[in-house]
Amino acid sequence: MKTRKHILLGCMVLIMAVGFISCSAEDGKDGLPGDAGVDGIACWDTNGDGINDTVEDINGDEKWNALDCIGTTGDTGANGDNGISCWDLNANGIGEVGEGVSEYTEDINGDGVVDAKDCQGKNGTNGQPGNDGNANVQKITIDLEPIPMGANSHTFQVSELTEEFLISHTLIFHLEVEFNNSSYYLSIPGFNTGIDRNYGVIFGEGELLLSIRNIDGSIGNGWLDYWEILRITAIEIGTLQNKAGHSDPVKALKAAGVDANDYHAVMQYFGLED
DSSP: OHHHHHHHHHHHHHHHHHHHHHTOSSOOOOOOOOOOOOOOOOTTOTTSSSSOOGGGOTTSSSOOSGGGGOOOOOOOOOOOOOOOOTTOTTOSSOOOOSTTSOSOOOOTTOSSOOSGGGGSOOOOOOOOOOOOOSTTEEEEEEEOTTSOTTOSEEEEEOTTOOHHHHHHEEEEEEEEEEETTEEEEEEESEEETTTTEEEEEEEETTEEEEEEEOTTSOOTTOOOSOOOEEEEEEEETTHHHHHHSOSSHHHHHHHTTOOTTOHHHHHHHTTOOO
């Protein structure tokens, strides 16, 4: 009995030892790599023998590769249905011309032919007339600095005043001076009572003469270097008559409610304001 007890006790200890060994928390070592797998079959290798057979060179380029795996071109598909022509109002495929054929008249432009020209819409109504342009009105600027102090007249060369230009245009003249960032104007022929000066202008082909007198007509002391610029507004003859019914520039402007002495008003009237 004692021997049997010892045997049983020994077996229990052995079982517990095995149990402790198999329940260890540490992973075991990696196993050895396995053998390489067998190569797959290429897409061109139709018999799967791994040999470049002539019949497997599908495109005949003597190369066995993915290009040999492309299938043959398929058959051409059937034609689609024809679309509806833009003129075919009832979509029956028939060009219907004239009255009585059907409720539709597809020959919209009435030329006896049903085609794309019948798809064009009707002409729209004319728009309102635009404002008169300023293509027939020009501005010429002359610097007055060359006039000597005390001069009673001075002549300027003005290339724009050709014979043809003078025949076809009417001229309006304004003297200009800038003071305190504002410009002041005097229509000439005209006078300035503040400095007792009367200014006249005579012009011809290629030149212009500016005269300076006292208001009473006497020669006086001449040019005072007060004005800086002479502005010429050249209006093509007929332009004023078309706009206001007068050929005379001053009368035409007055009829339109424009003061010819007011340079800004004249420029605004012709759309030439600086």
